[in-house]
Amino acid sequence: MTSEVKIKAGQPQVQKAPVKAEKKEMTVAFIGNPNCGKTTLFNAYTGANLKVANWPGVTVEKVEGAINAHGYHIHLVDLPGTYSLTSYTMEEQVSRNFILSDDVDVIVDVIDASALERNLYLTLQLLELGKPVVVALNMMDIVEKRGMEIDLHRLPEMLGVPVIPVSALKRRGLSVLLHAAVHHKDHVHPDRLIHNHSDHTHHQHNHHSEFAMVYSDAMEDRIDAVRQLLHDKYPDLYNHRWHALKLIERDPEITAKYPVDDVHHVLDRSYETDIITEKYAFIEEIIHEVVVNQASKAAATDSVDRYLTDKWLGIPIFLAIMAIVFFLTFFIGDMVQDSFQGSIDTLSALAEGGLTSLGADDMLISLVCDGIIAGVGGILTFLPNICILFFALAILEDSGYMSRVAYVMNDIMNRLGLSGRAFIPMILGFGCSVPAIMASRALEDKRDRYRTMLVTPFISCSARLPIYILFSGMFFPHNAMIVAYSMYLIGIVVALAALKAMNLFSHEKKENDLLIELPEYKRPSAHTVYVYVWEKIKDYLSRAGTVIFAASILMWFILNFGPAGYGDMADSFGAIIGKAIVPFFAPIGLGYWQICLALIAGISAKEVVVSSFAVLFDGVNINSPAALAALASMMSQGGFTQLNAYCMMLFSLLYIPCAATIATIHAESHSWKWTAFSVCFQIAVAWVLTFVVYQIGSRIF
Structure with missing residues (x-):
């Protein structure tokens, strides 16, 4: 095959x-x-x-x-x-x-x-x-x-x-x-049907020999009547019985496509509920006849769900599980990270030595070592942390836990004008905002889809993790995990608060019932976990080899060339651009032209903030703890404190999503107007909240 x-x-x-x-x-x-x-x-x-x-x-x-x-x-x-x-x-x-x-x-x-x-x-x-x-x-x-x-x-x-x-x-x-x-493939009629029913009916035909699902006499009479009307008006219709059922259910699409006159005496109301009830009655009959020992062994799922879906325990357990995920991401990831750091350092030294021995120009050596290797290598350093995060998320998804989160969040989401199903795209956002935005299709109401697309980018995706690791490691070395974890919590809170604000200003109030499957807990499949993690790693490496590679080269050029040509970074085009936008960022504690430029570059991909950071500060080795400590000390002397670092992470969490996410929002909404509004909304929320944190923090500390 x-x-x-x-x-x-x-x-x-x-x-x-x-x-x-x-x-x-x-x-x-x-x-x-x-x-x-x-x-x-x-x-x-x-x-x-x-x-x-x-x-x-x-x-x-x-x-x-x-x-x-x-x-x-x-x-x-x-x-x-x-x-x-x-x-x-x-x-x-x-x-x-x-x-x-x-x-x-x-x-x-x-x-x-x-x-x-x-x-x-x-x-x-x-x-x-x-x-x-x-x-x-x-x-x-x-x-x-x-x-x-x-x-x-x-x-x-x-x-x-x-x-x-x-x-x-x-x-x-x-x-x-x-x-x-x-x-x-050519069997359009059912095989031999054997039911425990009488062959005598009140109908013109013996439906038990024709169809698996046979309704009550009254319903079958109604179906036959509508089917005859359809046959008379639309003789070429491929299945008159199915279309008759849809008309009886008042299915909007079929009713509009195949209107039938003189049917009011038969269809005085929608019989959808009646049809559903009779279908489930037949299903009960099937279950009774084909399932043996149905209740012989209670599912372990029910026992576990008593705690994981409990009204009071469900959310604290979810937060505790995510805390464990981030503990593993930092604790194990940092242990493995040392080997990556050594490899990047060795590669940079070999490249510099090789180019020097070949008599390469200083500008080329700077491009390769301070631009490409510093930028791309800085991103690759965080690969162990990214792998562990995706591994943990894959385990949670494949075990069946994630749908429970949507279930326990249903009450909260209802108060915000949505159902718990809207939380599913937000959960997907922990991995990547692009599939999370696409997952909003699962929502029935267009208004709900648009609201969910608007707030989903606030959920911290994996691309932001290198930013948290870098700044929390430099300025909060003893509490890096807690600081990074707070970013994920803030993202959820801001998304929910934005939904609440939209619901308060909405004139349409409605009940949002949640219909969601809570699948069996199962042992995660090694193959499924492998596929999930490998696809995410490939995507991460692909960005490192394309977007981040190109961004690192571009950043090096605009930082080493200015109106006077190749020269000092302080006179470069990058410095000119960064200094021009400093007034916008200064009130939120980010009034440093290097930081401003890195944030602008991060619109292409959030990891670019880190790769740009390595290039911006004279190709600093962000893979070396000693170099990072020296850089943190230098920045502190320039007035960049722990508060500024926290505001940097907060703004990176909330401001414009990456270019791929923006394109996905447009593809799903089919509206440039809504896409532009989403971008402006996210910038406004990011700036206002960061402003509040910085201004209050600067008065307290």
Whole structure:
């Protein structure tokens, strides 16, 4: 089986053996509830290293790949998680629109076997589409651990479609599932249905022999009546029964697209609740017949959640866990950092010695050693800390804890006019603001999405960590971890306070119910953690080799050249620019032209603040503790104190996000006006809060 994968919207690209043109083609769509294992299954087939986490909302758009198997070139599509085909959020609309299109040959419904009752609701909706469906029964290992059993003979009898047990994580059952999809691609009618019902109904047709989901007599009469009206008006419609159900539910899209006259006597109201109730009644019947020993073993998840999701303990536990994460980030990271520091020092010395022996010009030696190596090398020094932070976040995500944070934050977010689901993008912001902004698609309301996009950049991303490590290490050597941790807490508080202010001025007040899956706690997968950390490290190294490399060279040039040409830094273009903007930064304790210039450069990428800092101060070796101590002493003599250093970190936390985040805000909002407002809003908040801290602090200390 060979594979290739094409990832849309900036996702990493993986490509394997070329596809032979003569092979027949088909498209298989993976759909299912959030966190059911769709992306893991997609990765298992294609070899792609897409992000997988044990919480909902990881896939925010459809991802496409392809494999060659069973004589077919099979297009695979991983769709965003959805609980039903009644779409509310942007990602649910993506899934529904693709499933309803003519592009799909077979639907693979990925089901979490440990949560069969919840997952089957979407399954019943998919069966009503009249398209080929194959059920992939995933996570059977959790079922076995609970002491439960699922009757794999009875379940396909009741659903009328193949049910294939698989383990996406352990790559079991993959070939059988693919074979079933290929074999089933032309089956638009259900296989043999065996229900414990009477064959006699009050309807013209015996629906129990046609459909897996059969409603009450009154509802079936209503469906038949609407279906006949649709058939008369739209004879070419591919599935009159499904469209009739949507009209009965008063689905806005179907109602607008296929209006039917003379239907008021049948549809006097929306029957969506009635249909949902009857579906779950049938699901209960399925569970009763196919699940054995359902309550034989209580899940350990429930015991742990008594504490982690407790109303009073949940938030303190979250803060304590994050404190442990930052303790490990600093304690272990600093121990490993020494080896990186020595390597950068050695590289710089070798480069300087080699260039000198070759008779290179002093300007070239300065560019390589004081510009490139000092800038890029300074960023690479913090790689151990970044690795540990991402490793800890990967463990928390894959274990299933992160969705609990959204749950415990629900009450607070409700008071701010949002649901706890809005906290999920904010949590993602601890890693990177770009996917965090994209994750706002999971919110149903456009207003909620815009508000979340506005405040998410306040959450401290990993790119800001080098700034905290540098300044807290120089000016707070004995309390560096506590100072850096305070930045993360302040980011959360400022984001929540901004939401509160927006809610106070909003004329629209509404209740925000939270519907979110709390997945099973599980042992984090080594492969998943590895993929997560490696992708983040690659991104970090990529920025070091591109954006930061270019910024270091640019910074060196504007600091070594001025109107008079190559010369003293004090007369350079950089000094002229920095001194021009000092009046803006002076009231917040950052009235040093080098600091001002570094902050401006940091708009390209937040790590550039650190690389620029190394170049700005005559190529200072920020990898050497002794050099940093000397620099801190020199800056202190110039009036740059601990208060100034704290204000530097605070402003770096809150001011304009990086260029990539700004571009993502525009891509998600489709508005330059909103993007400009977001940038101005973040500058204003950063300046005002830093001003308050500096002015109060300067009077106290």
